Amino acid sequence: MSASDSICARFRCAFPGFTLNVDLTLPGTGITALFGHSGCGKTTLLRCMAGLHSADGTMTVLGEPWQTPRTFLPVHKRPLAYVFQETHLFPHLNVRKNLEFGYRRIPAAQRQISFDDAVSWLGLETHLTRMPAGLSGGERQRVAIARALLTSPRLLLMDEPLSALDKVSKQDILPYLERLRDALAIPIVYVSHSTAEVARLADHLVVLEDGKVVAKGPMRETLSRLDNPFRLDDDAGVLVEGTIAELDEHWHLARFEFNGGTLWLGRDNGMQPGDRVRVRLLARDISLALDRHPNQSIQNLIPATIDRIEPDVTPGISIARLLAGPTPVLARLTTRAVDQLALAPGRSVWMQIKSVALAD
Numbered sequence: 001m002s003a004s005d006s007i008c009a010r011f012r013c014a015f016p017g018f019t020l021n022v023d024l025t026l027p028g029t030g031i032t033a034l035f036g037h038s039g040c041g042k043t044t045l046l047r048c049m050a051g052l053h054s055a056d057g058t059m060t061v062l063g064e065p066w067q068t069p070r071t072f073l074p075v076h077k078r079p080l081a082y083v084f085q086e087t088h089l090f091p092h093l094n095v096r097k098n099l100e101f102g103y104r105r106i107p108a109a110q111r112q113i114s115f116d117d118a119v120s121w122l123g124l125e126t127h128l129t130r131m132p133a134g135l136s137g138g139e140r141q142r143v144a145i146a147r148a149l150l151t152s153p154r155l156l157l158m159d160e161p162l163s164a165l166d167k168v169s170k171q172d173i174l175p176y177l178e179r180l181r182d183a184l185a186i187p188i189v190y191v192s193h194s195t196a197e198v199a200r201l202a203d204h205l206v207v208l209e210d211g212k213v214v215a216k217g218p219m220r221e222t223l224s225r226l227d228n229p230f231r232l233d234d235d236a237g238v239l240v241e242g243t244i245a246e247l248d249e250h251w252h253l254a255r256f257e258f259n260g261g262t263l264w265l266g267r268d269n270g271m272q273p274g275d276r277v278r279v280r281l282l283a284r285d286i287s288l289a290l291d292r293h294p295n296q297s298i299q300n301l302i303p304a305t306i307d308r309i310e311p312d313v314t315p316g317i318s319i320a321r322l323l324a325g326p327t328p329v330l331a332r333l334t335t336r337a338v339d340q341l342a343l344a345p346g347r348s349v350w351m352q353i354k355s356v357a358l359a360d
């Protein structure tokens, strides 16, 4: 990555009992997720990037210096948009006027995103005359995101944008964010606590712990690393990309093919044959067998080779990294099972995958 197509963020700042110390080069397109436990410094890093907090450091966005040791572009001069958990819409203006507020601030010649595109990406065509108070939480957040885009930012910062929404509203808004990820050339830095949200949306991952970067890289590779803090919690798992090959109407299942095998998934209503989808395989949903046992309830049996096995943080539990073809997969097992089956690197096994759900 060269400076002209990336974001370079190097900051050091200290509060009593907490120091942020990061040196990051992030891709200049797609969604980068900042992930980590509460208090690890995600919002502080975002605020430093925005210039809302003046820390020591440097910040360059697609070749433009926003902060150097000698200069500091104030927040109102930075071409960025910030989307928060709270939407901060103007309650006395309808949706169209809220959107126009951001749009009109930018001279026509500098506009990168058209009004109609933003409205269509966020599915707001039929909401333009409605007032914010009459919208659902998810609809309000879609308006806030469209309004942010209409300022034609060079960088979009999103801090837990879905955390105030209930589960149904989250499900409704995720496809819009996926559409933005695929349609926009603007880099997005996205803060979230939710592994499911991050797995579904992000292309890149940065994991923070106690103010420091402990893992970073492309989403799929970073998730499948055994030394990744992701594996330490119950959500450990990998992301697999593939295609819906067939829908089974009778059993309400979908056949998903990826580079490494075939899985039957619980069917999601919008799915169509040929759709590219991401599936999260959680380590806790995968067991291993030395032989193929077809006469059992588990429908998904995939041959794989053990790459590594390591003890998990929980006593008595191990975590194995397997390769199904070239695709890495993690499985959580008891250490007793590892011992009794003599599981070791290089051994061929069958992965039994009981429940596979599309990332939700």
Ligand SMILES: Nc1ncnc2c1ncn2[C@@H]1O[C@H](COP(=O)(O)OP(=O)(O)OP(=O)(O)O)[C@@H](O)[C@H]1O
Pocket (backbone or CB within 6 Å): 015, 016, 018, 036, 037, 038, 039, 040, 041, 042, 043, 044, 045, 193
């Ligand atoms: N203005 C401030 N003054 C003093 N301490 C602060 C300030 N802002 C943040 N902190 C501290 O810095 C640490 C990191 O906070 P930050 O909000 O960045 O974490 P976070 O990862 O975003 O957490 P969460 O996921 O809970 O929002 C915390 O210990 C917090 O108390």
